[in-house]
Amino acid sequence: MVGRGIDDVAIVTLTLAPVDPAANVTAADLTRVARELRVDLATIADVGLTYLVGEADDAIRIAPDPERLALAGVTLQQLSAKVSGANRSFAAGVVREDGRQIRMLAGRTLATPEEIGNLLLTTRDDRPVYVRDVADVAYVPDMSDLYVAEVTRDAVGAPVRRPAVTLAIAKRAGANAVTVAGHILERVETLKGHLIPSSMAVTVTRNYGESANEKANELLFHLGLATLSIIALVFFAIGRREALVVAIVIPVTILLTLFASWLMGYTLNRVSLFALIFSIGILVDDAIVVIENIARHWGMAGGGDRRQSAIAAVAEVGNPTIVATLTVVAALLPMMFVSGMMGPYMSPIPANASAAMIFSFFVAVTVTPWLMLKLAGPAVATPAGGGHHADHDGGLLGRLYAEAARPVLASKTASWAFLAIVGVLTLGSLALFYTQHVTVKLLPFDNKAELSVTIDLPEGASVEATDAVAQDVARVALALPEVISAGTHAATAAPFNFNGLVRHAYLRAAPEMGEVQVNLSSKADRDRPSHAIALDLRQRLGALTLPAGTVLKVVEPPPGPPVMATLLAEIYGPDAATRRAVAARVEAAFRSVPFIVDVDNSFGAPAPRLRATISPDDLAFFGVQESDVFDTLAILGGETTVGYSHRGGGRPPIPITLALPRADKVAGERMLATPIAADVLPGATGVVELGDVVRLAREPASYPVFRHTASTRKW
Known part of the structure; x- marks a missing residue:
């Protein structure tokens, strides 16, 4: 298992699929092009981790037939040894000829299924037995035990499935996602019709460079809007000269903060821009306090030198300003010590906001x-009775405050009445939370161009069953007008995003696990936000007929830091049975709440499994070696690579695999008829059936075990 970090999240994903669904373009063809494209794009500066999803490995498969093996008296070990021995090529040394030294090669690798099928294994009743007599040898374009497809609409709106392979590309740490994504897409355009044939289409199913650029521009717009709002407020409340000072102070403070952020190693991203917007309202507090106090001193009666008045004004508010600045910094700095996955996400906020506060002071x-x-010039301060701040009235804002405060302070009755009104309004505003007229949320819903549906069938379900559910989910999703396409994944994970990184989605590779990546149109081309689409999709999926025990989860990329789940309960207890019992009760409590959806647990139901045990008495009776039994079971249940076929021409070799087809991997009488060498003595050639020495028994698999700080837990 390979751990992944925040820099391993793909910023661009490219999905390759045949243009014509009826064309003879296989997953192996897509994989070959995707691998070449991966090598080419990896040369772009600042491209980091790249990986393929849905890649299919072709092979020459030797599918043994247990009945024909038994008829010919040939074991799987003999078949494997024959092919492995014949598929050999090596340097045999150097020979001399006509005064020259010539390098000699011995043997030749097998290149085609026909060559393998024509290998002579043995003779039976004076008749030759070839590999083709006991096994089916063929070129197989896809040996993978997973399904990845792209589902789109045809001309009449009906869903169309096409095989697909996705290339995921991440950037290096500290690189600009917008620039890297732009270079990747430019290179892809130049490769169309050359490296990428016209029979294949390349779809950009993720472009975080574009979304990051949109978010950054949006945040810069709000940063400018917040700055103009503060300048306008100072202009109307204090004066135009003071507003001009604020208009200069804010950019200076922001530039100093960005310089400090660069020195600390932070990049200009959505989090750091959010930190600037978050702090812009408080970073001008110090400047406004100083500006207002200087203006107040200049407007006080008596006049005097402006320079000395300004110095006195700054000294008067210096200590309170220092304390206020340090208080804000002290409140923000604890966020710097957040550890784990949240650390890189949270640390720019306290770092940039604290730097902004210090520089603002x-x-x-x-x-x-x-x-x-x-801006004021060399003139003396305004004498008593003149100027904008004459009589120390506090300006326009001060006069408005005085007009509002005089009636309240005119009598005790008015004061108590005012306090009563404020109290009633306060309680009334709090009551809005109880009546749910105001929804309490940490962050607003985002409007992304992607959704996903995770699929969990009961443990032990086949990959074909998972793929069938994924296709049903894709058809439901394509019924929504905002959905452009859907990528279905069975027994493998879709390219993980930041949410999937925290949830370890890249580890979801079991046959009963699947995912549907739902791609939405641009938010400028649709009326509904992605959250409303997700709610609609969840409701529509509820009408699907699913296998018993199937759990579907509609997952939205969160607007803030991702988490394992919106609501998560960890169960600790003395033993596994107690933990599962308590977890089941907690799960029932979750399901009883109407607004809690997509409830699941981490332990599920144990999948059934078969255990093949060897009878020692039968081994001794038939003279069978245990190693032969285990090797035979490994070949029948899995696959064994017996060599490689070197095709030349710069093409990579393909494996020669000894394996049963998926449909024949059934633990029945046919599999148990596979012959095994018996009476292993010099010159002995006897065989017995696998079922003569092996007993099959069904048993439940064990539950998974989750640990956290050395304590066992259940989710």
Whole structure:
């Protein structure tokens, strides 16, 4: 198992599929092109991890027939040894000829199924027995035990399935996702019709460079909007000169913060921009306090030198400003110590916001007074009875406050009435949470261009059953007008995103596990946000007829830090049975709540399994070696590579595999008829059937075990 980090999340995914579903383009053809494309795109600067999803490995498969093997008296070990020995080519040394030294090669690798099928195994009743007599030898374009497809609409809107292979591309740490994604897509365009044949289509199913650019532009817009709002507020509340000072102070503080962020190793991303927007309202507090106090001193009665008045004004509010700045920094800094997956996500917020606060203080006590003096000129402070701040009235904002406060402070009755009204309004606003007229959320719903549906069938389900459910889910998703396409994955995971990174989605490779990646149209081309589409999709999926025990989860990329689940309960207890019993009760409690959906647990139901045991008495009676029995079972249940066929021409070799087809991997009488060498003595050639020495018994598999800080738990 390979761990993945935040820099391994693919920023671009390219899905290759045949243009014409009826064309003879196999998954092996798509895999070959995808691998060449992967090598080419890996040369682009700042491209990091690349991997393929749905790749199919072709092979020359030797499918033994147990009945024909028994008829010819040939064991799987003999078949494997014959093919392995014949498929050999090696340097046999150097010979001399006509005064020259010539390198000599011995043997030749097997190139075609016909060559393998014509290998002579033995003779039976004076008749030759060839490999083709006991096994079916053929070229198989896909030996993988998984299904990946792209489902789209045809001209009349009906769903069409095509085989697909997806190339996922991540960027290096610190690289600009927008730039890297742009270079990748530019290179892909130049490769169409050359490396990528016209019979294959390349679809960009993920482009985080584009989404990151949209988010960054949106955040920059809000950053500018927040700056203009503050400048406008200062302009109307204090004055135009003070507003001009704020208009200069804010960019200076932001630039100093970005410089400090660069020194600390942070990049300009959505989190750091959010930190700037979050802090822009408080980073001008120091400057506004200093500006207002300088303006107040200049407007006080008596007049005097502007420079000395400004110095006195800054000194008057210096200590309170320092304390206020350090208080905000102290409140933000604990977020720096968040560990785990959340650490890289959270750390830019306290780092950038704290730097902005510290720089805003120094700008407030140095740059702000200097700007005020430069803009005011060398004249003396306004004497009593004149100027904008004459009579120390506090400006427009002060006059508005005075007009509102005088009636309240005119009598005790008015004051108590005002407090009562404020109290009633406060309680009324809190009551809105109880009546659910105001929804409490940490972050607003995002509007992404992707959704996913994870599929979990009961343990022990076949990959074909998982793929059938995935196709049903894709058809339901394509009934939504906002859905462009759906990528179905059975026994393998789709390219994981940040949410899948936390949930370890890249480890979902069991036959009963699947995923449907739902691709939506751009948010500019649809009216409904992705959350509304997800709710509609969940409701439609509820009408599907699914195998018993199947769990579907509609997963939205969260707007903030991803988590294992929205609501997660960890059960600890003295033993596994107690933990499962308690977890079942907690699960029932979850299911009883109407607004809790997609409930699942981590232990499931144990899958049935077969255990093949060898009878020692039968082994001794028939003279069978245990190793032969185990090797035979391994070949029948799995696959064994006995060599490679070297095709030349720069093409990679393909394996020669000894394996049964999927449909023949049935633990029945036919499999148990497979012959095994018996009476292993010098010159002995006897065989017995596998069923003579092996007993099959069904038993439940064990439950999975999850551990957290050395404690066993259930989810």
